[in-house]
Amino acid sequence: MKIGIYPGSFDPITNGHLDIIQRASSICDEVIVSVITNPSKNPLFTLEERVELIKEVVKPFGNVKVDCFTGLLVDYARIKEAKVIIKGLRAVSDFEYEFQMALMNRKLAPEIETIFLMTSSKNSYLSSSIVKEVAKLGGCIEGLVPDIIKKEILKKL
Ligand code: PNS
Numbered sequence: 001m002k003i004g005i006y007p008g009s010f011d012p013i014t015n016g017h018l019d020i021i022q023r024a025s026s027i028c029d030e031v032i033v034s035v036i037t038n039p040s041k042n043p044l045f046t047l048e049e050r051v052e053l054i055k056e057v058v059k060p061f062g063n064v065k066v067d068c069f070t071g072l073l074v075d076y077a078r079i080k081e082a083k084v085i086i087k088g089l090r091a092v093s094d095f096e097y098e099f100q101m102a103l104m105n106r107k108l109a110p111e112i113e114t115i116f117l118m119t120s121s122k123n124s125y126l127s128s129s130i131v132k133e134v135a136k137l138g139g140c141i142e143g144l145v146p147d148i149i150k151k152e153i154l155k156k157l
Contacts, residue, residue: 003082004028004115007073010035010050011043012149013057014131016123020088023117025061032080033058037070044132044156057146074109085114090124 004024010017010033024031035050045053051066058064069076077085085105087098102114119126126144135141135153142150 001029002027002084003030003032003080004084004086005032005034005073005077005080005082006086007034007036007069007076009041009043009128010054011041011128011132012045012050012145012153013054014123014126014128014145014149015143016088016090016119016126018057018146019120019123020086020117021058021064022061024086025064027115028084028086029063031061031064031086032082033064033066034073034076035066035068037068045152049152053149053152056148072108074105074112077112078109083112085112087114087116088119089116090119090126 004027006021006024008017021031021033033054035047035054037047043050047068051068054066058066073085085102087102089095089098098116102116105112105114131141131144132153134144136157141153145153
């Protein structure tokens with residue numbers, strides 16, 4: 001059974017994340033979307049809210065689970081018996097940091113492979129931060145996040 005971990009802050013999940021989840025779900029037997037419990041940023045949504053919102057939007061995918069983790073990602077991946085870490089890459093600007101993390105994760109856990117999925121071009125400019133900023137300033141976030149997430153963002157602001 002090939003289990004893939006898709007880790008992140010997901011504050012909140014965007015259509016870019018969802019695209020990566022959908023594609024990962026077609027190459028792994030099981031994908032665990034894992035929300036980090038201690039992001040350095042001050043999140044808009046609590047951990048519990050982020051987990052519940054992701055659960056709602058991944059309902060159509062039969063082999064996707066949602067969980068949270070703390071500490072080292074590779075330790076968590078080992079507990080879950082995952083052999084693959086899934087990451088999305090949007091632009092060159094993502095590369096340097098992701099490359100560093102992938103190499104460190106490989107040093108810590110050589111048996112776990114990081115797989116990068118290139119973002120679909122329609123999502124390449126999307127991030128949770130930019131969606132929140134646009135929403136805060138009254139801009140339209142239609143089509144950038146699932147409808148239920150849009151509703152929850154607008155409720156928060
Ligand atoms: O959505 P984000 O905030 O870009 O996700 C970053 C995340 C959670 C993937 C990254 O911070 C992470 O893996 N944190 C776990 C702590 C860890 O293992 N650090 C060493 C990585 S080299």
